[in-house]
Amino acid sequence: MKLTARQKIIAANISILVSLIAICIFFRGPIAQFLSIFFVRPVVSGFENTGPATIAMLAFLIAVVSWMWHSGTRLFNLAVASIAVLLHLTQRWNPFWSFYPFFGSSAIYIWDIVVFALVLPSLRQITKGEGNSIDADAHKGFIEEEPVRDESGDSFKRGAVAARVAEMILATKNKRSFAIGIVGPYGSGKTSFINLIRKGLPEADVELMEFNPWSTDKSENISRDFFDQLAHQLYYLSPNLSSLITTYSRKLSRLHSQGEQLMRQFYKFSSPEKKHDGTYHQINQLLERSDKKLVVIIDDVDRLYKEEIMEVLKLIRNTANFANIIYLVAYEHRFVQEAIKSMNAEVSDSFLDKIIQLEIPLPKREEHDLLHILEQGLQPVITAEHYISLQKDIIEHGFKLEFDLSFRRAFRNSRDVIKFMNGFKLIYGPMKDETLFPNLFILELLKFRFVEVYDLLYDERSEWLSLTPASSRHDQYYELIEIEQDGEKQLAIEQALGKYIKGQRVLIRSLLRNLFNDYSLQKKSKHSIIYPMYFERYFRFRIAAKDMSEHSFKSHWREGIQGMKKHIDQLTKDGLTKQLTDRIFQENPTNRQDFELQIQSLFYIGPKYVAEFGVISFDQSALINRLWDTALELSKKFYDGSSSAYKSFLEHLLKAAEPPFLFENEFLFDAKRTSRELPLSKTEMTAQQVEYFQGHVSRLGLTDDAMWILFGIRYYYEGDKWHFEPDIIPVAKETIVQHDPIHFLRYSIHFDIRDKRRVMVEPQILEFFDNANALRDFVANHTLVDARVKEDYLRFFDKWETAGENQLVDYVFLKELSRVNQNKGEDD
Structure with missing residues (x-):
């Protein structure tokens, strides 16, 4: 069995x-005497074995070990540990030495402590895999695109075919060069396949040479650089052969001057040149008799300029056409064929066959090989939850199924996968908690393959996307605009895809529909790209100053109402009141705890919302819909069918309100008008409104806000006709007597909606008096009314009374009686 170079090094060590x-x-013994003379006697023997000296020695030892622990390289620490252990094993029980005991111990000596301490840093690095932090933290950086080196990285299972090629190379007895073309498109794994072939070529039997024509400065120098490298590589195998190759190369250089035409070279490919001075034959004989086969690897030939491609082909077929040489040449057939055609359009397509004796198209990968690379590359990068989503929502739902929303052709080769993963890793870190993972993945896939469409989607979204009509802003979402073209429906954005071929347009359409049409997943996830509030962050890769963090929202939500109050306080200060309110509305609670948290949060942010944007700006109808208990469905869902428990929760929420009560009173005003079934009766809601009015007046006085509350305590009949609730009338009558009624007087004036100079007494205000004259007497006799105001109001009243009740009169009031911001805010 022959050892590889690496195995030989390990065996030698x-x-x-x-x-x-x-x-x-x-x-x-001699080593002990040597250490004693040169180290122990002059240095160690002077050590005083006392407590303070031992403590000082330990402090010094700790400092040394600390430096090794934090700063020592793996190699240095291993060397120190090896020397210490070697000396300990060979000298510890040598009777030549007398060791100092460690604090009087008969079993442990100071030397034992020193060796143990010096070994610790290296032991830590070995057990924790330190010293190779690049590998340990590889997933934190970009993924390097590396070709397969051995079978362990053979994701496409091409190793068996490569091994067969290597086996046949070893068995080939060629009298002249034999060229094998490894053929495949860009990024398909040609280099990896060649590496797998190399694994089957033993060093003892094969001399491998990698020639890179890319490094040559000029095409005419490719031949010279090839022979120079060949001569250098074969020097240790045969100095004589190396010298002959150098001579042969120089003669070729003199023969082929730089002015020689490429076309002339081209026609000589099929007939070898005459070999000069027998040098060629000498080289050929030496190579033929050699025990080693020479395998020359030339990769990426299709990335050369056409003149360079022709030089490489000439080299293989003519000038380096020696025995016992195998060329492994990697290229894409179409590009090389085009280079040949560009030199002579009349050459047949079979011309390349005269140069390359065997073309091996790369074995096709299995359907899911690229997905395996994707999973392996992203698993250490993304969270466990997102990895499940990758498998379920992306791979199973998008890559593997064949239907309209499939994007199974998005990756063309492994190079695509690696490039995509590097781009995705760049934005995943800051955005993983702020976006919906499938949205982020698919949008990045769109950007990777079709960056112009990605830009169009952002820059011209109003052309391609529409907002669905909805009664509430937080329920609106984007959907793709469809138009009819030639009797068929298509996406509006497809009008801008003319430059793309059919397959690309199908893929673009699939990616876009996955982004905006998969409502079952996206509507449930409120931070998906379909919601306007979150759309832009998918393109910015960051949270802007006016963006609300989804991660922060979820964190505070998990903390309960106290966490949400803290979050609401902060975001309202930051000017994100509307965004946060919409986000709270978007929650779809599935249990009582989350339901009550949502309602509590809305009632907490509601007063802040109306203070900033006006009383009628808050979406009270959406809030009422959340509380709607039709047929006790909500009570059954969250309160085990107990409507009293639900009612108790709502009552407590309303009674816990703080002045000025505008938000809560407006909620009750709208709730009484709706047909929605709530646990509180209208009588109970009215009683609560009266409490709000009384509480506001007692703490803040008869303010403009108090009058707004008062005018909200009403009931409707016959459509839009209304009266004040009977329960508020005695309370209000007493209140206006005890306080300055300036705001009451303002609200008693009805201004025409089209002409503010046309005014009359508000008809319902007379419900607080026996008749109109009683109102006049009230104003005339009230001691807290300013004299100018009193005179102004009475002048108006007399003019109105003269014209007749319910008649508008022309009158311009003083500033004090002009109603400003009568509607208390506008709808958004």
Whole structure:
């Protein structure tokens, strides 16, 4: 059995180590005397075996070991440990020595502690795999595209075919060069296949030479560089042969001047040149008699310029056409054929057959080989949850199934997979918790294959995407716009895909439909790309200042209401009130805890929302829909059918409110008008509104907000006609007497919606008085009303009364009585 070079090195090292140990044991006495003379007596013998000295020695030893632990290289630490262990094994029980005991111990000596400490750093590196941090942390960096080196990396199972090729190379007895073409498209694994062939070519039987024509500065120098490398490589095999090759190369260089035409060379391919001075025949004879077969590997021929390709072909067929040489040439057949045609269009397609005796198309990979590479590459990078999603949502759902949404042709070769993984790893880290994994993966796949479509999707989204109509903003999502073309439906974005061939357009359509049409997955995941609030972050690869972090939201959600309150306080300060409100609405709770957390969070952010955007800006109808308990469905779902438990939760939430109560009162106002079934009766809701009015007035006075609350305590009849609730009338009558009624007077004025100069007394305001004159007397006799305001109001009242009740009159009020922001905010 013949050993490889690596096995020979390992065997040699083991032999040296065993020999060294044997020498140290055999010469234990002389070594001890040597150490005693040059190290122990001048240095160690002066050591005082006292407690303080031992402690000082231990402190020094700790410092040395600490440096080795944190800064020592694997090789240095291993060398120190090896020397220490070697000396310990050979000298520890040598009667020549007398060791100091460790703090009086009869079994442990200071020398034992020193050896143990010096071994620790190396032991740690070996057990934890340190010292090779590049390998250990390889998944943290980019994935290097490396060809397969041996069977362990043979993902496409081409090793058996490669081994058969190697076997036949060894068995071939060729009188002239034999060229084997390894044929396949770009990135298909030609280099890897050649490496697998090499594994079957023993060093003892084969001299391998890799020639790289890319490194040659000019095409006419390819031949000279080839023979120079060949001469150098064969020198140790046969100096005489090396010298002959050098001579042969120089004669060829003189014959073929730089001015020789390539076309002239081309016609000589099929007929060998005359060999000069017998040099060729001498080389041929020596190679033929050689015990070693020469295998020359020339990779990536199809990436050369056409003139360079012609030079390489000439080299194989003519000038280096020696016995016992096998050429392994990797190329894509079409490119090489085009290079030949470009030199002479009349040459037949079979011309290459005269140069390459055997073409081996790469064995086809199995359908799922590339997916295996993808899984292996991403598994150490992505979370366990995302790895499951990769297998289920991406591989099973997208790559393996053959239907309209399949993108099984997205990867063309292993090089595509590696390039994609490097791009995906770049953005995955910062975005993994902020996006939906399948969305991020598929969008990156679109960018990898069709970057122009990716840019179009972002830059011109209004042309290709539409927002679904919905009653609430948080329920809106993007969907692909479809148009009818030649009687068939197609995506609007397909109008911009004219440059792509049919197969590419099908793939683009599949990727886009996976992004925007797979609603079962995406609507459930509220941070998916279909929601406008999250769309842009998929393209920015970061969270912008005005973006809400999904990761942070989920973290605070898991902390319960206290965590959500903290989150709400921070995001409202950051100007993200609307985004956070929409995100809370998007939650779809499946248990009582999450349901109550959602409602509590909405009632906590609601007052902040209306304070920032106005009372009527909050989507109260969406909130009421969340609380709708039709046929006790919600009570059954979250409260085991107990509507009283649900009612108790809602009552507690309403009573825990803090002034000014605008949000809560508006909720009750809308809830009373809706037909939705809630656990609270309208009478109970009205009673709560009255409490809000009283609580607001007692703490803040009869403010503009108090009047808004008051006007919300009403009931409707016959459509939009309304009256104040009877329970609020006595409370309000008492309140307006005890407080400055300036805001009450403002609200008592009805302004025409088209012309603010046309005014009248609000009809419902008279419900607080026996008649209209009672209202006039109230204003005239109220001691807290400013005199100017009183005079202004009475002048208006008299003009209105003269015109007749329910009649608009022209009147311009002083500033104090003008109603500003009457609607308390606008709908978004």
